[in-house]
Amino acid sequence: MTPSATFPSTSIPNEQRWTPRLWGVLAILCLVMFLDGLDVSMVGVALPSIGAELGLSTASLQWIVNGYVLGFGGLLLLGGRTADLLGRRRVFLIALAVFGVASLVGGLVDDGGLLIATRFVKGAAAAFTAPTAMSILTTTFPEGHARNKALSIFAVFGASGYSSGLILGGLLTSAGWRWNFLMPVPLAAIALVGGYLLIHRDRPAATGGYDLAGAATLTSGMLLAVYTVVSAPERGWTHPLTLGAFVLAAVLLAVFVRVEQRVAHPLVRLGILRIGSIVRANLGIVAMFGSYLSFQFMLTIYFQSVLGWSPLRMAFALLPAGLMVAFGSPAMGRVIDRFGTQRPIVVAMAAFSLGYVLFLRAGGDADYVTDILPSVLLIGVGFTLAFSSIMSQATSGVDDSEQGLASGLVQTSGQVGAAVVLAVTTALVTAGSHSGEAAGSMQFDQFRPGLVLVTGLAVAGVLVMLVPMLRQRPRRGPGQLPGPDEDERLDEPVSV
Missing domain, CATH: 1.10.287 (Helix Hairpins)
Incomplete structure (x- = not known):
């Protein structure tokens, strides 16, 4: 039996009208995406309060964030492939239940070591829910307009979760840091019940x-x-x-x-890495997430340590980028239909590059409107164009039996790439400071090496994405415009 015959009810033709159940499935997947962004941003805002109550040092506090990254980045590929082997619905629901329980326990413990352990378990659970949610989406909505539309909506909730988490984290931390861990619990429960009722039962897609x-x-x-x-x-x-x-x-x-x-029967079919568009998508997400998260890390320290802003004021300063993604991403399905994936990614990486370069003008007394807001808006443009386009490119042309693998691969590249770049950025920023130096005494010049690094990474992303566009194009008749997927056809998948 072919994979498509195994779960016929989850795939719809492009011209078929979306049913309420399909909208419900998409809503559940988007809620899980929202939870991922919400969790990371809320916990980051609460770190000082956690350290004060539990007596954790700065070195220990970093593991509340890095413990999550460790579990998430290290297990993503295994999570995606497990969904292909055991069934997407089953893996999705089990991992979501573990995510909710880990959130609950994290909000109740009084020991720093146990809190870090719950963060690792939560990251490990997300390593299974994230690629499984993506593979459910890409197998439910067929390649083309339907998938592009679904992915654009999916991207909205990721950005909305992060931007909402910054503001909610500031508000919840004032009431008690534990609420940052407890708030995702009811949302995870809703997603779990909805997923159980709406997501069709499926058999393993891979044998x-x-x-x-x-x-x-x-x-x-x-x-x-x-x-x-x-x-x-x-x-x-x-x-x-x-x-x-x-x-x-x-x-x-x-x-x-x-x-x-x-x-x-390999866990990862290495032949998938011979598809040029997939390799470029994975390199592109490293450039996007690596530069974006490192820049945001520097920006939050800059706001609080150099400008002396509160976490809530900082959150509102970054909010325009999140709002741009939230309102712009729904249109990305039509953009990809018209222009393909390659061109939007090139424009996105160029926007990131320009935003980072403009921020080099800022100093210890920067004006938000003239010195900071242009960079925030350009990053919003870049994220809006890049996220859906990269995710679409990373899963295009891949058989249903390997959608979990492709989804896990691109998300692993993003998480691990971001961890590597952030670690290097942190080392560059702190290289010029002394261990006993107060946070408030940091100077803007300490951020310049990190800003140069993220700018170079974004420019490298532009160059990688330009490779197929700079190759010799197929001959066209006079006045004939290139098709939306012409760039992708220049690099056809290699059969293995």
Whole structure:
């Protein structure tokens, strides 16, 4: 039986009208996307209050964030492939239940170590819900206009979750930091019940045995790599333990590649990396998330440490970018239909680059309207154009049996890439400061090396995306315009 015949009721032709049930499924998936953004941003705002009540040092506080990244980034590929092997609905519901329970426990514990442990469990659960939600979406809505429209709506909720989380985090923290952990619980419960009722039962989309050796080497290699990156700034990049961990992670990942080349049913079919558009999408999301999250990290420190703003004022300063994504993303389905994915991504990365360059003008007494707002708006434009386009490109031309793999791959690239760039950015920003220096004494010049790094990364993203557009184009008749997907056809998938 073919994969499409296994769950016929979840796929709809492009011209068929969307039913209330399909809208309901999309709403559940969007709610989960909203939760991911909401959780990260709310917890970031609450860190000082958590440290004060639980007696955690700054080094320990970072693990409340990095514990989540460690579980999320290290297990994403395994999460996506597990959904293909065990069934998307089953994996989605189980992981969502774990996410909700971890949120509840995190809001009740009084021990810093247990709190960090719940963050890791929550990140691990998100590593299964995120790619599974994406693969449910891409198999429910067929490639083309329907999928582009669904992905654009999906992107709205990711941005809305993050921008809402910044404001809600400021408000909830004033009432007690525990509310930042408890608030996602009822939302996760609603998504769990809705998913159980609305998402169609499906059989595993992929067949074959379990690649235990591949899963073990990939997961351990990814976890060790992410752990080493986030701990290196504190321990030292040239410390023997840091270098040894990098070498061990590289050996584990090399063994994983060797295993995948030899087993009958690999966890990751390496041939998918021979599709140029998918490789570019993964490189593009590294450039987008790596530069964006690092810039936002610097911006939040700059607002509070240099300008002396409160967390709530800072949240409102960043809100225009989130609003642009929320109101602009619904139109991205039509934009991708008209122009394809390559052109919007190029424009997006150029907008990011210009926004970072303009921010270099800011100083210790910057004016928000003239020195900061232009960068915030350009980043909003970039995120609006890039997110849906990259996600669409990363899953286009992929069989239903590998949608979980493709979704997990692009999200892994985004999470791990962002962790690596953020760690390097943090090291650059703190290199010129002394350990005993007060946060309020930081100067704008300390951010310049980090700003140069994120600008260079965004420019590199532009160049990567320009590669197929600079190749020799197919001949067209006089006055004939290129089709929306012409760039993608220049790099056809290689059959393996």
